[in-house]
Amino acid sequence: MHDQLELLRKIEGLQTVETAAKALGMKQQSALNLLSRLKKQGYVTVSGGGRIKRIYKITLRKQLPRDPGMFDIINKYSPNMKLNPWYDHQVHGTYGPEEALVDALQTDSFRTILASIHLFNHITNWPKLYGLAKQKNCWQKAGALYDVARMFIKVRKMPKKYRKGVWQKRIFFIKDYVTKEKQFFPVSKAWNVQIPFRLGDMEKTIQG
Numbered sequence: 001m002h003d004q005l006e007l008l009r010k011i012e013g014l015q016t017v018e019t020a021a022k023a024l025g026m027k028q029q030s031a032l033n034l035l036s037r038l039k040k041q042g043y044v045t046v047s048g049g050g051r052i053k054r055i056y057k058i059t060l061r062k063q064l065p066r067d068p069g070m071f072d073i074i075n076k077y078s079p080n081m082k083l084n085p086w087y088d089h090q091v092h093g094t095y096g097p098e099e100a101l102v103d104a105l106q107t108d109s110f111r112t113i114l115a116s117i118h119l120f121n122h123i124t125n126w127p128k129l130y131g132l133a134k135q136k137n138c139w140q141k142a143g144a145l146y147d148v149a150r151m152f153i154k155v156r157k158m159p160k161k162y163r164k165g166v167w168q169k170r171i172f173f174i175k176d177y178v179t180k181e182k183q184f185f186p187v188s189k190a191w192n193v194q195i196p197f198r199l200g201d202m203e204k205t206i207q208g
Contacts, residue, residue: 007034008043008060015056047071052082067091070112073100077122078115081205097122098129105138105145105173113173114197114205117149123156130162140167144193148184152202167192 011020021031035056038044042062048054057063068076071085073096091099097119104116123129133139143163149155170192172178177196179188184195 005060008038008058011058012060013058015058016053017056020056020058047085048082052084055084067095069095070100070103073097074104074112074115074119077118078205079118080207081111081115083112083115098125098132101129101142102132102136102138105133105141106136108174110174110177110196113145114201117145117205118153120146120149120155121153126159126162139165140169140171140191140193141173144187144191144195145173147187147190148195148197148202151183152206170194172196 007024011023015023015035017028017032017035020035021028024031024034026034035044035058038058039046039056043059045057045063045066046054047057069091071083075082077097101116101119101123104112104119107113129142130139133142139162143158146155146158172194174196177194179185179195181195181198183199184197187193188195
């Protein structure tokens, strides 16, 4: 146990297989085997995978099981653009595409908001989404992102009653990033939201 505690102290924090191997002075395969064993014991959680480099979070104490958060939900439904979590997004209770979308809209993160467009095909409770977004004062953004999303991907239909409103305040997805693509001008005007995406960005998240 003492030897394992010393190992954990050497690699505590965020690591890749390569950095863990270097810190421990061992081969990468040996480091991977160790991380896998520590994961089973509860000292390690992993994010990433596939095209995204795996990041291992190592702690001195066993980590309690966690429910899928915003990054997990977005990565589950975004086929090509995967997010590398930059913080541990902990959630409690019921948490699905509606909650993840509202949280994404509040990040001011270009990639997070862009990747979240795929959530619209998994929204099953529009009253819930509307209520959460109104509570967080981001329904304008949600509506504008929906209209952008439906230009490029299959989405679940938004009930017409949620499209009603006069949006007097001009807002931004990302501060000072104004709409430049002509294709997005009607959406920008309808919701009074400045849309930062370019067509090339949309192609990346859809086609990879």
